[in-house]
Amino acid sequence: MRWISTRSANGKDNLAPYSQFNNLTFDPPYVMFSANQTHENERKDTTVNAETTGSFAWNICTWDLRHAMNVTSEQLPYGTDEFQSAGLEKVMTNTLKHPVPMVANSPIRFECTYYTTLRLPGNPPMGTVDVIIGRVVGVHIADSVLTDGLIDLKKVQPVARCGYHSYTVVRETFEMGPPGDGKMAYGLEGSAEANSEEQATREKKGVGAGNVEDLEVKV
């Protein structure tokens, strides 16, 4: 589970949980979340704010925060601050042009600039979905969830949704490396450094840049 936090163009804070989300790539990192229409067939507040301001934040939801997460899912009138209704402390982003509040007690938080919306048409009122994609431009990780410099999910205890009203919490992990020459690990490890070294090696060999288009980043 993740929370998406936003601030409207006129300064009203908003917070809502989204279980339909994913990370998309690593260099640079992009994330997505998928927002259905409301039961009145309108865009959700999070969608409106992300699209109109160009900013949102992505906050991991943990075991300790599960009840607050549930409270913030209530569909309240536009402009209502769910941080307040759930009694959650805010901390502001520090890299976004339009700053937004984040959940202070969430140990992993991403600051994101809106990139695009992919609208998948569906049946009214709630079936149409807006897949919002953002570029991660700032990352906050609490020292308390690190072991030897890496995120330790046993310390994070993230909550995941299992469909219907069931959830699980991650308290156990195991290690398994990929097969092959090891290059797949660059992506699995999210290593921009290894990706850039790979490109430098290709250029030295005269292979060129490939067919990748130039990055166009909307901030």
Ligand SMILES: Cc1cc2nc3c(=O)[nH]c(=O)nc-3n(C[C@H](O)[C@H](O)[C@H](O)COP(=O)(O)O)c2cc1C
């Ligand atoms: C566990 C949980 C997961 C949810 N996941 C999603 C989701 O992935 N997409 C979605 O559109 N709504 C999801 N919701 C519902 C939204 O949180 C809810 O509609 C919220 O009021 C939207 O707020 P907003 O209008 O401020 O964006 C979820 C609710 C809960 C409780």
